[in-house]
Amino acid sequence: MRHVAFIRAxxxxxxxxxxxxxxxxxxxxxxxxxxxxxxxxxxxxxxxLAALPDLVEEVDDRMTQVVGRRIDxxxxxxxELRAIDADIIFGQSPFPDSPCPQVTFFHEPPDLxxxxxxxxxxxxxxxxxxxxxxxxxxxxxxxxxxxxxxxxQLEKVTGxxxxxxxxxxIDHILSKx
Numbered sequence: 001m002r003h004v005a006f007i008r009a010x011x012x013x014x015x016x017x018x019x020x021x022x023x024x025x026x027x028x029x030x031x032x033x034x035x036x037x038x039x040x041x042x043x044x045x046x047x048x049l050a051a052l053p054d055l056v057e058e059v060d061d062r063m064t065q066v067v068g069r070r071i072d073x074x075x076x077x078x079x080e081l082r083a084i085d086a087d088i089i090f091g092q093s094p095f096p097d098s099p100c101p102q103v104t105f106f107h108e109p110p111d112l113x114x115x116x117x118x119x120x121x122x123x124x125x126x127x128x129x130x131x132x133x134x135x136x137x138x139x140x141x142x143x144x145x146x147x148x149x150x151x152x153q154l155e156k157v158t159g160x161x162x163x164x165x166x167x168x169x170i171d172h173i174l175s176k177x
Contacts, residue, residue, distance in 0.1 A: 001049055003079060004173055005056070005073040006105050007041030007063070008163035015067040017041075022063070029058040037173045040165065044078070044173060061096055074105035074134075074163050086102040086167055089137050094118045094127045098139035104151060106134045110158040122148035136162075 005026075012019050020175045022043060026034035033044035047055055056073050065070040079163060089102040112119070118129035125148035130137035136154060140147045151164045 002044060002046055002078040002079065002177060003052065003075050004037075005043045005075045005171060006163050008072045008073060008161060010041035010063070010067075012036055012039045012041060016098065016156075017063065017066060021046070021066065021109065025059050025066075026055075027061045027062070029055045030166045031055060035151065035176070038169055038174065040169060041166070042164075042173055043171060044125055046074050049077075058084070065111065067124070072107075074107065078174070080175060081170055084170075086115055086171070087128055089132075090139070090167065092130060093139045094120075095139045095141045098141050100140045100147070102140065102149070102164050103167060103170060104136040104154055104162050104164040106136070106160050106162045107160065108160060109134055110136055110154065110162070112136070112154075112157060114157055121150055121153050126150045128154065131143070138164075162174070 012022060021102055023034045023036055026043055026045050030051060034043050034045040036043055060071050060073055063080050071086055087160055101136055112131055116129045125143050126138055126140045128138045128150050129138055138150045151162060154160055
């Protein structure tokens with residue numbers, strides 16, 4: 001089964017995590033045919049679903065050792081990513097012309113009951129507007145020449161670490177498979 005790991009707070013090529021090192025870490029942990037996508041820490045690979053928890057733990061531990069800070073990966077199957085109906089979900093956006101629709105990935109379903117959706121943050125620079133399973137959907141816009149991402153506020157309100165990707169990144173990965 002093909003999976004995609006979204007690695008939190010990692011840019012390939014920085015902090016000694018060059019593309020070859022990341023792909024070698026995945027292969028050494030048992031991933032088949034690992035491929036890196038873009039520079040934002042996205043790796044697709046083949047693996048039986050039952051072996052996934054051990055692989056994620058091993059890869060995250062090894063990357064943590066390389067960079068000297070905690071690394072977390074958020075893994076979804078290609079089928080899970082393909083099942084996201086971006087046109088319908090982002091069609092609900094309070095900023096319909098946003099150039100940056102985003103998905104934030106969590107390990108567990110997030111509790112956003114403290115917020116009324118859509119939730120505008122950072123002076124209206126982002127809007128969180130949809131939650132489905134372990135994903136939260138948001139959009140950004142510029143206000144006074146600045147935009148903002150929802151990750152920090154989402155982590156604070158949910159008490160969970162997470163990672164956010166632009167939908168264009170996910171769409172790019174899907175186009176390669």
